[in-house]
Ligand code: BYC
Ligand code: FE
């Protein structure tokens with residue numbers, strides 16, 4: 383098994399593509415369409431820039447990445463799977479204990495394909511959503527991070543397309559083509575999941591997206607990394623190594639925006655942060671409410687027979703499945719789920735198998751809360767009496783039981799009329815968005831940052847903050 387990646391290949395890979403000429407040819411036929419898509423719907427100014435990027439050169443946990451300036455059109459996407467685990471088993475569901483599958487089990491084919499397509503579809507969607515942000519970067523450091531995230535999401539599409547081509551024959555190839563035909567926000571052919579059809583029009587939205595929505599990616603990928611279908615597991619395991627940086631971009635980006643607001647408040651002894659070109663904490667809270675709520679939708683229905691089926695069949699596990707101390711079959715277990723009934727929102731016990739979406743959502747919300755706590759420590763350090771918080775999970779939902787009602791951020795059920803009157807207190811208004819948009823002026827001198835955000839605490843790859851992370855050539 384080759385673990386270093388050969389960049390002399392037309393499609394860099396560690397799956398020994400050269401030994402499977404049919405597969406290699408099929409992927410080489412898909413490649414030009416991908417590159418065309420990147421040119422048309424990838425970062426809008428990426429054709430000329432040189433960006434200080436990390437590129438995967440091996441899949442070893444130590445030293446897998448190489449850093450250097452890359453001309454964006456020359457970036458090389460490839461197919462990288464984490465190393466195989468010896469004697470890997472299916473760790474949950476009715477097939478628990480059997481050897482992991484190296485080929486798609488026949489009866490599971492359609493279901494597995496659908497999971498892979500859903501995962502794959504989100505990756506290019508996010509690139510499309512972010513394509514105009516380069517025009518308004520708050521610094522070269524941030525511009526570099528944007529492109530880093532974009533090229534890796536592009537590679538995540540490659541990861542899923544490889545699985546479709548290698549394991550699903552003709553319908554896999556058709557699904558791979560369709561990945562380039564659906565587009566974020568398209569009226570006729572939208573992306574599959576709600577959050578990926580929203581706009582990412584400004585950098586505060588981008589940071590919130592990479593904090594909240596890429597974090598859904600972390601939890602979904604971690605669940606798919608448990609899969610009994612070994613190639614999917616290995617693909618997702620390697621994708622997860624890249625995901626940490628995406629969430630770092632989000633957490634530190636929002637954190638720096640908060641820090642700047644606090645600095646203005648402290649320096650000018652005022653709450654009127656906008657007067658001094660910052661983004662005030664209440665506006666940050668509204669963006670948080672929006673991105674959290676569209677991201678919790680991505681976990682699906684509270685009670686899901688689909689999710690039960692994925693689990694029982696060994697296709698999609700729980701977060702850190704093998705660290706959980708139970709029978710990993712869940713035929714008898716129960717789980718607490720908040721649902722809606724005539725008296726309002728109530729917690730009930732349901733069979734654990736049907737509650738797997740909700741369980742993953744709980745894991746996700748706990749992780750989000752830790753990030754919010756770290757943001758609040760920044761505010762606390764400045765001696766400011768304001769705290770950010772996650773809205774109730776029932777707030778502003780489009781999927782699941784709570785989509786039928788309206789609540790305030792505390793989860794209090796309210797009337798349509800109250801919602802209509804008050805939602806502008808909780809979600810960004812057109813005016814809030816216009817204010818944030820007006821701040822989005824590009825800053826492209828090395829070491830300089832926009833007025834609304836604090837500089838990063840340190841650079842990338844031990845480079846100084848004023849390093850020329852992007853060169854305009
Ligand atoms: N929008 O039984 P349910 C990432 C549909 S992010 C629209 O709960 P299931 C990334 C659902 O399809 C990670 N439709 O469904 C982040 C179903 O339709 P049918 C992406 C939705 O299948 C940032 C019906 O409602 N990966 O990587 O258990 C940047 C019944 O619902 C939505 C994955 O999602 C929605 N939000 O749960 C770049 C992993 N939610 O059957 C990348 C793969 C539900 O009635 N996907 N529906 O026609 C899955 O595991 C599951 O498909 C879901 C949905 C958890 C998404
Ligand atoms: Fe991704």
Ligand code: FE
Pocket residue numbers: 535596599625628
């Ligand atoms: Fe990501």
